[in-house]
């Protein structure tokens with residue numbers, strides 16, 4: 001089985017992107033993990049798959065698999081790469097592209113300057129929007145890790161995010177240890193992405209993200225959206241925020257109204273396109 005793909009990234013959050021409309025490929029969790037491996041495979045944070053839509057409102061179905069093989073509901077940096085990919089591959093001539101995801105419809109806009117703007121939908125704070133045992137109303141919760149109490153904001157961007165109270169210096173935050181502990185904390189039965197913000201001012205934050213199923217990444221699009229939304233509800237940021245991640249900056253805009261969508265704008269890059277013979281990875285080798 002051969003797989004044609006493009007290797008892409010959004011601020012260093014990297015992806016293998018596959019047209020599964022013109023190729024028929026079954027991605028088992030084992031195959032995804034093998035392909036994601038940075039020593040024995042292609043290497044990526046997430047696999048993005050382009051499929052035909054199931055509904056009439058969308059032009060494509062957008063599926064996302066983490067490096068650990070888990071399929072998830074949303075990926076913001078991936079959404080920007082998805083738009084670039086379907087346009088560059090000639091799968092669409094449109095520059096406004098509605099796509100369906102496991103968490104609903106989002107609309108991707110290819111901008112004249114090469115950036116991609118995404119209507120990420122409405123951030124959702126109500127406890128039933130999150131796979132999270134919440135003891136009181138959103139959006140601030142205390143979670144204990146190794147007898148230390150941490151305050152988080154919990155929000156769904158289609159995928160679940162826990163955003164910690166801002167750190168004085170995020171470069172010294174315990175991203176690896178606390179990120180891993182919260183990612184698989186029993187309060188999150190479907191695990192969670194963990195954001196570590198630092199407030200510079202009301203229009204500018206720094207952010208590191210320990211991603212569910214991938215660990216700390218160079219950037220996390222939904223993580224940037226989640227951090228801005230929680231900090232906005234906490235009254236710490238304005239309507240338009242630059243989120244500076246290790247891989248670069250994203251522009252996030254949200255009114256703070258719980259019935260209005262949040263917008264993310266940022267760059268995309270295609271590194272190379274290739275074709276691989278995946279027969280090596282038949283189930284026997286996985």
Ligand SMILES: N[C@H](CCC[C@H](N)C(=O)O)C(=O)O
Pocket residue numbers: 013045046064066072073074075076077078159160193211212213214219220221222223
């Ligand atoms: N790790 C995430 C999916 C990828 C999100 C991230 N790469 C982004 O840009 O939003 C999850 O398990 O929900």
